[in-house]
Amino acid sequence: MSTEPLFRRVPPMHALAAFEAAARLGGFAPAAEELCVTPSAVSHRIRQLEQQLAMQLFERSSTGVRLTTGGRMYLAQVREAFTALAHSGGRIAAGRVRLRVSAPPTFARQLLMPRLPAFLQDRDDIDLEVHVGNPLLAEVTEPADVAIRWSDGKELSGVVHRLFEDRLGPLAAPTYITAHGLRSVADVAAATLLRSPLLPWGAWLQAAGLPASEPERGAVFNDLGMLLEAASAGLGVAISPRRLAAAWLDSGRLVPITEVTTVSPLSYYVTCATADQGRPEVAEFMDWLREGLAE
Numbered sequence: 001m002s003t004e005p006l007f008r009r010v011p012p013m014h015a016l017a018a019f020e021a022a023a024r025l026g027g028f029a030p031a032a033e034e035l036c037v038t039p040s041a042v043s044h045r046i047r048q049l050e051q052q053l054a055m056q057l058f059e060r061s062s063t064g065v066r067l068t069t070g071g072r073m074y075l076a077q078v079r080e081a082f083t084a085l086a087h088s089g090g091r092i093a094a095g096r097v098r099l100r101v102s103a104p105p106t107f108a109r110q111l112l113m114p115r116l117p118a119f120l121q122d123r124d125d126i127d128l129e130v131h132v133g134n135p136l137l138a139e140v141t142e143p144a145d146v147a148i149r150w151s152d153g154k155e156l157s158g159v160v161h162r163l164f165e166d167r168l169g170p171l172a173a174p175t176y177i178t179a180h181g182l183r184s185v186a187d188v189a190a191a192t193l194l195r196s197p198l199l200p201w202g203a204w205l206q207a208a209g210l211p212a213s214e215p216e217r218g219a220v221f222n223d224l225g226m227l228l229e230a231a232s233a234g235l236g237v238a239i240s241p242r243r244l245a246a247a248w249l250d251s252g253r254l255v256p257i258t259e260v261t262t263v264s265p266l267s268y269y270v271t272c273a274t275a276d277q278g279r280p281e282v283a284e285f286m287d288w289l290r291e292g293l294a295e
Helices: 013-025 028-035 039-053 069-088 105-112 116-120 174-180 185-190 202-207 224-232 246-251 280-293
Strands: 058-061 064-067 097-103 126-132 146-151 159-162 167-172 238-241 267-272
Touching: 013 028, 013 039, 013 069, 028 039, 064 069, 097 105, 097 280, 105 126, 105 146, 105 224, 116 126, 116 280, 146 280, 159 280, 167 174, 167 202, 167 224, 224 238, 224 246, 267 280
Parallel strands: 097 126, 097 146
Antiparallel strands: 058 064, 146 267, 159 267, 167 238
């Protein structure tokens, strides 16, 4: 048995695509137009394929090209492989579909996971994949059919829906508030302010009538859940949307320091590619999420 890796024996995809297009369209020139390359490039790729297979795929003449008998047999195999690859991306079994969802970690834990059992309860036809995405990156790193993004919405593309509006305010652990005598807006400004690149303090400081410059000291966290955990541990004061912090507020681990709040400049958005909005599982998941989180 050969120990050579299987992928080394598989012809290059660009050569297979050139062969299939030339056979389907009846010539190298129309295949080149479809693939956005030159006819000579198509000819070169097919010759490479013939050399690797040690088989002539086309009969070439002054009037054009024609599949050989071996070429016709190989074409059937290539089309079967292409069909299998096309189906494997979304439909993984008869009557079943794969739905890939990307979400920031805190949203996934606090808002998505508690609701997922209700979504999946009567949807045995969906195989769900949930990937944790980095909210600091402009693009989703894992392939996703639906992506939840923490954003101001300006850089998002495709189909985009804001999930909800939330109000922003300072939160701290009860023991921290008592120990530092935090009772007013001025007290908050003088406390240790925990920071995150995901959620600047500026909007709330401005709403509170304070200088809107960002604090220069205080621990920094690149995840909102870690930010809230740090505040509940007594490391300082966190700025957070109230709805996102509901688990900490409901348990009493964090409490609001003041009633002064402002609309969060950043929100969670649910997005998908324009080409995917007609897929039933994508549309159904997005509608379900929007309805479930609507105020």
